Amino acid sequence: MKRLRHIMILTAIFISICNTPLVHGAEKSVESYTELTASELDAFIERMTVNLQSVKNLKSEFIQERHLSMFLDVLSAKGSLYFETQDKLRWELKEPYSSILIFNGGYIAKFNLENGKYVRMNLGMEDMFRESLRQILSIMRWDFKKVREDYKITILKGGDYNLVMRPVSTGMARIIKSLVLSIDPKSNYITKIIINEPHGDYIEIRFSGQEENRSFNQHLFDINNPLTQHHSESTLNKSK
Template sequence: MIFRCLTLCVVLLFCPLLVWAQNETDLLQEIESKARNVSTLDTQFTQIKTMSMFKTSMKSSGRLVFASPDKLRWEYLEPFHAGFVIDGENCHRLGADQSKVSPLQTGCTDPILRALSKRLFAWMQLDMSALKKENTVSVLSSEPLAIVLYPLNSQTSGIASMTMQFTQPDMTVEHIVIHESEGDETRIDFHETTINAPLSKGLF
């Protein structure tokens, strides 16, 4: 009788954890599935970077454009014009007039740039298998839906954690909060997001 009671207690104790684990797996799969259906994305963003050493914040804004599988344009429009474009194996720096002014050093063959572009596309496509190779990924909350990534090697990446919150039901990213290893924080809020719409020529 005592053994049966203890067994029941163990089942009741761990059952919620098993249900949550199953729910977490389902949610991550749903996020990835939705992301696979995104062929293009065009969004505005507002970025606030808080530097722990100086206790100050810097605000900037701009535009992010993505086309599956390997095209991305990240440009700052305020308070300065800057950014970069990735088009497959080609990377370009954006000039003050928002045009592609010069290839970045050695293009995307540079190990650092290749690692950066690989990480950006894993984030954009929410490729869980790719993300889990470099991060511990878990669901932070279901309402609102948010996931948190902990890099397996924070010293190499310079990132302690990254939280991504999604809009529902389309599962587009609403905002990202990046906590750097040295204490700085960057928050990026996305708005006016359009998915799977035709993109203007010349963006990449």
């Protein structure tokens, strides 16, 4: 179960929401928002799907914070996200350690920096990783047909939109209580995600510096020899 929890938390990313010390505060903060009706929810998802059709890829910086009820200190990491709508995703941690997770056309690879070189790791439970990453890509494309089979979705409207996803299956609910995505109404970007766990721990991911429809070097998504952190930025503007 510990291994499964690690996989689901890692791959629930992007998405994948509030500045409070406890998860219960995070969920209470959305109560001041107005919940959309079923018809309003469908209209919102359809509108977002249309608005995002022109987005072919996206790059974003992120800060990821792990809040554990047994510790006062917050475990923080920084990195970059690269996404293409054709089933390509790169989740790269840069601080305090370096690792790269790549999903490309159904294939998955994870690399850790060891002795100055990126070494490909043995993932284990690859099918679970693959399904979780497919769900994430569906969310990023606003393809909610499959997502709504696995999660109960509500949307709350306030200064921004909070999309709350709660697992349907009891097995998944033992691992993840809810995912809450904060969506900017002007840019349509996901600006923040909180992954709530059943016993009060949570992960908060904040996104910034989003850039869309850039010309990515396709070696960013190479599952055998991906671009390193040094080269990924210098080759970002090169043509495919």
